[in-house]
Amino acid sequence: MNEIELIDYLTEGFPIRHNNVIKGIGDDCSVWKEDDEYRVFTTDSMVEGDHFLKDWFTAEEIGMRAVETNLSDIASMGAIPTFLYVSLIIDDRTSPEWLGDLYKGIRSKCDEHKLTLMGGNVTHGKTLSITIGVQGDSKSMPVYRNGAREGDLVVVTGTIGDACVARMVLNKKKQIPDALKDRLAHPRARIREASVIAKFASAMIDISDGIASEARHIASQSNLGVVIDADSIPTRMQVKELALIAGIDVLEAQMRGGEDYELMFTISPDKFEELKNEYHLHSQIGITPIGKMIAEKKYVYLKNSVEATLPKGFDHFSSNINL
Ligand SMILES: [Mg+2]
Numbered sequence: 447m448n449e450i451e452l453i454d455y456l457t458e459g460f461p462i463r464h465n466n467v468i469k470g471i472g473d474d475c476s477v478w479k480e481d482d483e484y485r486v487f488t489t490d491s492m493v494e495g496d497h498f499l500k501d502w503f504t505a506e507e508i509g510m511r512a513v514e515t516n517l518s519d520i521a522s523m524g525a526i527p528t529f530l531y532v533s534l535i536i537d538d539r540t541s542p543e544w545l546g547d548l549y550k551g552i553r554s555k556c557d558e559h560k561l562t563l564m565g566g567n568v569t570h571g572k573t574l575s576i577t578i579g580v581q582g583d584s585k586s587m588p589v590y591r592n593g594a595r596e597g598d599l600v601v602v603t604g605t606i607g608d609a610c611v612a613r614m615v616l617n618k619k620k621q622i623p624d625a626l627k628d629r630l631a632h633p634r635a636r637i638r639e640a641s642v643i644a645k646f647a648s649a650m651i652d653i654s655d656g657i658a659s660e661a662r663h664i665a666s667q668s669n670l671g672v673v674i675d676a677d678s679i680p681t682r683m684q685v686k687e688l689a690l691i692a693g694i695d696v697l698e699a700q701m702r703g704g705e706d707y708e709l710m711f712t713i714s715p716d717k718f719e720e721l722k723n724e725y726h727l728h729s730q731i732g733i734t735p736i737g738k739m740i741a742e743k744k745y746v747y748l749k750n751s752v753e754a755t756l757p758k759g760f761d762h763f764s765s766n767i768n769l
Pocket of ligand 1: 474518519522651652653654
């Protein structure tokens with residue numbers, strides 16, 4: 447069973463019992479309505495050995511990453527984060543000092559994003575794990591994965607593959623430039639960008655598991671197909687150079703490698719110019735069309751005009767350590 451099949455199997459027979467629920471399982475956040483506002487909620491766990499090693503990052507960085515990766519799901523709805531919950535399983539090898547530093551990282555993110563720590567849980571177990579829950583607000587209808595329409599452009603923010611290539615090079619015990627190390631250690635949820643994009647986009651998702659699986663999610667949930675033009679995926683020059691030296695396939699890293707925490711969204715071609723004009727008043731981060739939604743239900747990419755099937759992306763149940 448892959449991750450989605452397991453979730454479907456486990457959650458069968460759980461009806462939505464409240465009529466203010468708009469979205470339950472199956473998007474980046476759940477969504478419900480309170481008065482005139484929309485509330486969103488997401489939760490995610492990081493387990494030592496599977497999602498991080500203490501050698502990779504400082505405790506403070508692990509705390510910051512844990513918060514930002516959850517905020518990325520809030521951003522992908524076009525919402526603003528408000529409340530934070532933190533639950534820990536602490537093993538015997540983790541010191542109170544290390545945990546103090548972890549919370550320093552969490553606190554700095556609460557200060558930066560004006561979040562209130564609302565609660566959580568602390569318990570003991572065999573493996574260190576950090577579970578974060580974040581609630582957010584949106585005054586307008588959040589953007590879902592399933593709203594794409596035939597002919598919409600597929601667009602991404604920022605550059606793709608930075609974090610994955612950085613990790614692969616570090617795993618080979620080679621040095622990487624500070625800017626790339628920063629992309630891996632300090633992901634930044636695109637909250638400000640998303641709040642502008644949300645006014646124009648038909649569907650949106652954050653890129654946590656590589657562009658192939660995110661494009662597949664939008665296409666399958668919108669009942670459409672997708673074609674990605676591999677030659678237009680925005681790629682940092684540093685990533686190209688580093689990958690060449692280290693013998694890494696950049697396209698493979700962009701397709702299947704996670705952790706860039708950029709956004710992928712779809713938008714009607716006639717709205718794109720208007721979005722760009724407003725977007726660039728708010729952000730320096732690029733927005734680049736990389737493909738198109740099509741009626742035929744196929745998930746493909748074009749490389750040098752040759753068509754190939756989009757890879758399935760990273761499956762958390764098939765291997766250890768996310769690339
Ligand atoms: Mg997500």
